[in-house]
Amino acid sequence: MTPPIRVIPNAAQRATSLLRTIQYTHPPSCPCHSNPGYHQSPPTGIIPRLQGAGQRRFATPGSNADLQEYAFEMAASAIRFGPGVTKEVGMDFKNMGAKRVCVVTDSTVDKLDAMRQVREGLTREGINFDVYSEVRVEPKDTSIKAAIDWARPYKPDAFLAVGGGSVIDTAKLMNLYTAYPDADFLDFVNAPLGKGLPVDKPLKPLIAVPTTAGTGSETTGTAIFDLVSKRAKTGVAHRNLKPTLGICDPINTRTMPAAVKASSGLDVLCHSLESWTAIPYHQRTPRPSNPILRPAYQGANPISDIFSFHALRSTVKYLPRSVRDPDDFEAQSEMLLAATLAGVGFGNAGVHLCHGMSYPISGQNPGYQHAGYDVPSPLIPHGVSVAVSAPAVFRFTAHSNPERHLAAAEAFGVDISNVKKESAGEVLAEALIKFLADLGDQPKGLKDLGFTNDHIEDLVEGTIPQARVLMLAPGLSKELEHEKDQLRRLFEDAMTH
Amino acid sequence: MTPPIRVIPNAAQRATSLLRTIQYTHPPSCPCHSNPGYHQSPPTGIIPRLQGAGQRRFATPGSNADLQEYAFEMAASAIRFGPGVTKEVGMDFKNMGAKRVCVVTDSTVDKLDAMRQVREGLTREGINFDVYSEVRVEPKDTSIKAAIDWARPYKPDAFLAVGGGSVIDTAKLMNLYTAYPDADFLDFVNAPLGKGLPVDKPLKPLIAVPTTAGTGSETTGTAIFDLVSKRAKTGVAHRNLKPTLGICDPINTRTMPAAVKASSGLDVLCHSLESWTAIPYHQRTPRPSNPILRPAYQGANPISDIFSFHALRSTVKYLPRSVRDPDDFEAQSEMLLAATLAGVGFGNAGVHLCHGMSYPISGQNPGYQHAGYDVPSPLIPHGVSVAVSAPAVFRFTAHSNPERHLAAAEAFGVDISNVKKESAGEVLAEALIKFLADLGDQPKGLKDLGFTNDHIEDLVEGTIPQARVLMLAPGLSKELEHEKDQLRRLFEDAMTH
Known part of the structure; x- marks a missing residue:
């Protein structure tokens, strides 16, 4: 039994493998x-x-x-879907034993009914929380780092993201980098711009409440941002980044303007x-x-x-x-x-x-x-x-x-x-x-x-x-x-x- | 905002609600x-x-x-699918930091190639494990309790089930009842035969390797068995019972007889x-x-x-x-x-x-x-x-x-x-x-x-x-x-x- 461990094949191995592909694939397939x-x-x-x-x-x-x-x-966050389901979120945190929740949003969503539901739901269940509402639309590494700097001393035991993809992605990265306090920011960033290291331990629970119908970030392990120094959009992508639960409440997307x-x-x-x-x-x-x-x-x-x-x-x-x-x-x-x-x-x-x-x-x-x-x-x-x-x-x-x-x-x-x-x-x-x-x-x-x-x-x-x-x-x-x-x-x- | 907390409605509430159903549903729907x-x-x-x-x-x-x-x-276990993928399982346990794995199977599967792959994979990664191979096909509460009694003193930090639905279901219940050492067996069993209590904390990681293409137990939070005293088939069902990962290797189902x-x-x-x-x-x-x-x-x-x-x-x-x-x-x-x-x-x-x-x-x-x-x-x-x-x-x-x-x-x-x-x-x-x-x-x-x-x-x-x-x-x-x-x-x- 050959274990699947492998290194980058050298040229000879590549050629042999290519020949094998041509020889054994039926119908014959052109490797071009x-x-x-x-x-x-x-x-x-x-x-x-x-x-x-x-x-x-x-x-x-x-x-x-x-x-x-x-x-x-195939891995995906658990999804709960229904009109009005946002108000259950306090009970979810209570059920998981969370006592100190970092709520992440942006200044626009902070004023919407979704955030009112969230505040009421958390308060009703006696959950301590603090709201970070400085998320930047189309986040940059600088805005992400500011968010991480805010989250680290707060020492949350769970995260809640309420907003579009920018908010949910920022919350994923706050969760990641508070779990790896000594990591360099580029350690987990996708190669070749970053080192692309795998996220090798589970993070804190993250519940995502999308307020747009777009990114699907509530189910994925991907977080995207602008890496200003390299003038490129990049991100971090690993299954362990994905939210624990996506709460999809169609009442929350009613507020989107048509554009x-x-x-x-x-x-x-x-x-x-x-x-x-x-x-x-x-x-x-x-x-x-x-x-x-x-x-x-x-x-x-x-x-x-x-x-x-x-x-x-x-x-x-x-x-x-x-x-x-x-x-x-x-x-x-x-x-x-x-x-x-x-x-x-x-x-x-x-x-x-x-x-x-x-x-x-x-x-x-x-x-x-x-x-x-x-x-x-x-x-x-x-x-x-x-x-x-x-x-x-x-x-x-x-x-x-x-x-x-x-x-x-x-x-x-x-x-x-x-x-x-x-x-x-x-x-x-x-x-x-x-x-x-x-x-x-x-x-x-x-x-x-x-x-x-x-x-x-x-x-x-x-x-x-x-x-x-x-x-x-x-x-x-x-x-x-x-x-x-x-x-x-x-x-x-x-x-x- | 009315919170969703409710008690069983009394007769008057029921009648009002019924009237509302008839009145407001379009097209009018008959509650019969x-x-x-x-x-x-x-x-x-x-x-x-x-x-x-x-x-x-x-x-x-x-x-x-x-x-x-x-x-x-919607919640499902992560699924990995591919011929030969069974041999990755040792790395999975190593990646999650597991040091002592309770492997659950039955006496037939124990002799098959799937279990050979598992033993080799765990050994290669230096994972300690012990195999419980006494799972009964169509398990009874007595066979489940025997399996739990075996698992408790072993104190595993993870479980691995290799077999059909009976094996995977038994492993789920071993995982559940080792996490709740003081629970009465009927506490989590579906009502009305049992108390149907929710599983209110996460269990140890469980990886399931199905060897039949049938129950789908590798993705569900359900475990079924015969409750002999009540002469009834019942079970435990909660999302927290579901495996962490289902490893679906079509090579493992080749061994099934046609029947x-x-x-x-x-x-x-x-x-x-x-x-x-x-x-x-x-x-x-x-x-x-x-x-x-x-x-x-x-x-x-x-x-x-x-x-x-x-x-x-x-x-x-x-x-x-x-x-x-x-x-x-x-x-x-x-x-x-x-x-x-x-x-x-x-x-x-x-x-x-x-x-x-x-x-x-x-x-x-x-x-x-x-x-x-x-x-x-x-x-x-x-x-x-x-x-x-x-x-x-x-x-x-x-x-x-x-x-x-x-x-x-x-x-x-x-x-x-x-x-x-x-x-x-x-x-x-x-x-x-x-x-x-x-x-x-x-x-x-x-x-x-x-x-x-x-x-x-x-x-x-x-x-x-x-x-x-x-x-x-x-x-x-x-x-x-x-x-x-x-x-x-x-x-x-x-x-x-």
Whole structure:
């Protein structure tokens, strides 16, 4: 029995393994494809499609034994969902024996009914708590460090995050760095910008109460922020960061302005589309030598597929209704659920190019101010920065697994019965362009955000550090100059829809 | 703000609430129905069906505020899935800092490759462990107590279960009762047979390695056994009982004989069908006064629906292949995944009549010995005892939500486009009868197991204590004599398919 411990294979091992791949894979798969085994046509109908129908869903025992991943993992926070459920949170902390809770929010959410419910619920149960309401929207390492500095002397025995993704992500990092008081900030930050160390012990309980239907951060082990010194968006990602419980109360998302509903919903759309089309987990290399090193962003797998595709269908159906009608409580509830389901999906599969490219797009904003966002400085909301490149991205990725892209187009209501595989990318791109246009107030490409071709080199350079998500992009070269060239063309294509 | 704390409403409150239900629900719903809001026709296509299309999926804010449930919760063990993944288990215990592991198995599994992998994996990482291999198939309270007595003095800091549902369930109870050394055995046992106390603290880590594709116990907080003194099957059910991690290695299920594959798979089939058709969570009463009292068996909900329906489709497709061909590794892998997905589904929704009726069926076995099971005394395997009543059960439950039963029939490949709602039960029953007959070696009703009409009163009396699952049965009366009469007719109908 060979233990799965391995080191980076040397060139000879790689070549042997490659030969083995070609020799033993049936039907013969070309290793130039990023995504072999994803090529066969499934029958119509969503469940048969999810089940693969000839498409390889599982690793084969013994194949590529020492090179490729052979397992996938699924972990998600417990979720409680219901209108009014926020008021139970005091009882939850009491049930877990927490006596001193660090409540994390931002100055806007602090004034909303969600925070009133939280204060009343904690007070009713006699839980001591203190509120940190200085969370910055689109957090920077400096704002995160300030939050950690606040939390450390408070010595909480549990955390409660009430807000959008920025708040929940900040709370995760406060929890992490209070548990590792001697850690350097970069120790846990994703490689290559940080050291990417695994979180090797359980953290304090964290309950997350989302007030937007977008990030799905209430179910994931991911926390994203701007690393100012490197001028890059990065983060920390490990399963142990995930909240203990996500409390999804659709009453709390009623307060989102229409523009926030739209951009949060576009984040959900891209979470589901990117995780659905990410390379399959068994194509990821290298296989981890220890399960603690298996990334949460592990590639598409049979469980994440269920969540991602379901969330995609929901978003297509309910996001337009939710944006259009502030009284459509059903659509808002469905969008909150879709955001959470997409969170489980991408939280266990990953995202790729839309997210990888979005970080320099929002970070290098030439001065665009999105309509409906009442903020003092220029802002490209996260969901907008993600969706703006989506038509170009899926036009690019479609050739590696056209069936999945056709299934996605079908989710947008496109009749795909007579569409050729070669057109899968174009058809999905068109469906996306129409969806964005119908949603309203969305940029029709990077040009509308103020970017020109002169910005492309910087955008490419800003994307390259996103190794963790780029490695999941189907069709993207692993050779740096080729990869840059592909990204250049992607940004060019994303200039106008 | 009214806190959700409540006591059992008195008659006046009940009447007012009932009036409110009738007055404010749109369309007007008759409280005599167990399942209002489940009546409208969804469009064809599985995702629209899952999404309800007019069917009420969520509680409405403020409606029935003090009577009915308004939230649902979803919790599942982390799952790792892949051929060969068993050998990682030593690293997992090392990663969590465990130094003394109680390994639980049975005498058959103890000799299989799965246990060899486990011993090697633990030894390689220098983990101390001791193996308890005396687990009884279909455990009794006496066998559970013997296992607990073994575990207590060993003082493990973690548990590892390697086997089928009996092993995993026994390990859960060893974990529970070593954490509560002063508890009476009945304290946590489901009411009304036991006190049904909530498990109010976290237990030691438990990793479960299933060797059958059936119970889904690796993802649930449920443990089932025979309570000999009461001549009833019962158990303990609480989220805190669920394993930390389920390690699903399809290599481990290869060793199942065909008969075990079939009966385990029929358990999966009924888990998915029963949780899919259980009453919706928002019809369950009373709403719990504290979230710790919200049962895991909470009724069908929008997240469990996804798992249950997906598992149903998989089982219909892959169970026959898995039973027929011992070399069909794809079908076996899919069945292991389906068992786990169904576990998440019923673990967060519940089962109802097939399971409720199965306990007296297997407990009062007149002497039936199932083909292919090499055991010394008569045995009706759990999956067989569950599936034998399924045609009668779904014929009975269909009138309360015909659309869900039609969707289930469609999952069996039935063309439902011209089927009337009134025929939903009959059509699903026929699909089930054909499925069982095609699978082979299955009893064609209770008569084939040796039951006659003279046994019916005892079977009914043995079903009544299963309050926890009966409360989720759509269409079953809450009035005892009426309920008994309905059960009598169900057992009569289950005599021959």
